[in-house]
Amino acid sequence: MDSRKVVYLFFTTLLVGSISGAIVGFILEYHVYTEGSFLNLVFGVIWLLGICAAFSLVSQMGFFAYLTIHRFGLGLFKSLKLWNYVQIIIIAFVVFDLIYFRYIAFAKQDETILNYMVMPLLLLGYGLVVAYLKAKDTNKGAFIPALFFIVVVTAIEWVPALTVNDPKWLWLYLTPLITANTWQVLILHRLTKKA
Template identity: 85%
Template sequence: MNSKKVVYLFFTTLLVGSISGAIVGFILDYSVYTEGSFLNMFFGLIWLLGISAAFSLVSQMGFFAYLTVHRFGLGLFKSQKLWNYVQIIIIAFVVFDLIYFRYIAFALPGETIFNFMIMPILLLLYGIVIAYLKAKDTNQGAFIPALFFIVVITTIEWVPALTVNDPKWLWLYLTPLITANTWQLLILHRLTQAK
């Protein structure tokens, strides 16, 4: 992959993450951004684009870190199959932790664990869909690594918002992360193909 493609990946990921985060942020606080003057909405949108751009940069760092970890895992376990089993176990632990530890930390008296299962299960289902698309576009061996990236790496990047547990920040932080991660995952093989 040449430098032109790396620059393309960087800026398109930044754009995808920024716009998606700004849209969701605007919807979440619609009344705040639409009350008052036009300048209130304008500067609110600039702020949303900026904060979402920062989150998409986190996504890009996570993506390149995962590419390194994936190569390291393949070298360490000497087998794609064994490395896939390790990734499946880590995915299961992360989904469990997202449910259980958030429930322990943030559940109100009388609140059930079911409320804390929704987001992790949706993330897992989304990861399965994206991993299927990646495997369909490349090869079946890409399914587990793609699922691992969408579920585990996105969760690691999402930790600052998870510790706050504010629903608005959970979605505002997750949106640019998940869209940027999805974009990078689904575009990379197209950029690296020889022409």
């Protein structure tokens, strides 16, 4: 992959993440950005674009970190099949942790664990869809790495919002992460394909 493609990946990911996050952020607090003067709206949108661009930069760091870890895992386990089993176990632990530890940390007296299952299971379902699309576009060996990246790496990148447990920040932080991660997973093989 040449430098032109790396620059393309960087800026398109930044754009996809910041615009998607800004749209969701605007929808979540529509009244805050539309009340008052026109400048309130302009500065609000600029702030949303900026904060979501920062989140998409976190996504890009996670992507390149995962590419390194994936190569390291292949070298350590000497087999794609064994490395895939390890990734599946880590995916299961992360989904369990997203449910259980958030429940332990934030549940109120009358809340059940079901409330804390929704977002992790949605993330897992979304990861399965993205992994299926990646495997369909490339080969079936790409399914587990794509699922691992979407679920595990996104969850790690999402930790600052998870510790706050504010629904607005959960969605505002997740949206640029998930869209940028999806974009990177689904575009990489097109950029690295030989002409």
